Amino acid sequence: MNDKQIEKQRKRELKQQWQEEQQRLFEESLPMERAFFTQLFDALDEQLEICGCDHTSSKTVEILNRIDIKNIEGVVVWLREHGGYCDCEVLWNVEEYFE
Incomplete structure (x- = not known):
C-alpha cells in the first residue's frame, strides 16, 4: 500500500x-427499552391512520400509559429532543433513528 x-x-x-x-x-x-419504541411507533401509526394528528403528544402519552412506561415525561422530553414534538413528528422524525 x-x-x-x-x-x-x-x-x-x-x-x-x-x-x-x-x-x-x-x-x-x-429513556426506555428499544422494544417499547417499536410498540410505540406501531401503535402511533395505527392511531394516526384512524384519527390523524392533532399536533400534540396526546396519543404518544396514551400509548406509553397503555404499555406501562413509568417515566412518561422523560420519554416525551427525549422524543422532543429528537424531533418528536407531536404524534406525527414522532413517526416522521424519531422513528428513522431506529432503522
Whole structure:
C-alpha cells in the first residue's frame, strides 16, 4: 500500500469508530427499552391512520400509559429532543433513528 491508500484506509477506520461511538451514545440515551419504541411507533401509526394528528403528544402519552412506561415525561422530553414534538413528528422524525 502506498501512503495515499494508507491514509484513505485510516480515514475509513476513524469514520467507522465515530459511527460506532455515536450509536453507542444513542443507545445509552434511550429513556426506555428499544422494544417499547417499536410498540410505540406501531401503535402511533395505527392511531394516526384512524384519527390523524392533532399536533400534540396526546396519543404518544396514551400509548406509553397503555404499555406501562413509568417515566412518561422523560420519554416525551427525549422524543422532543429528537424531533418528536407531536404524534406525527414522532413517526416522521424519531422513528428513522431506529432503522
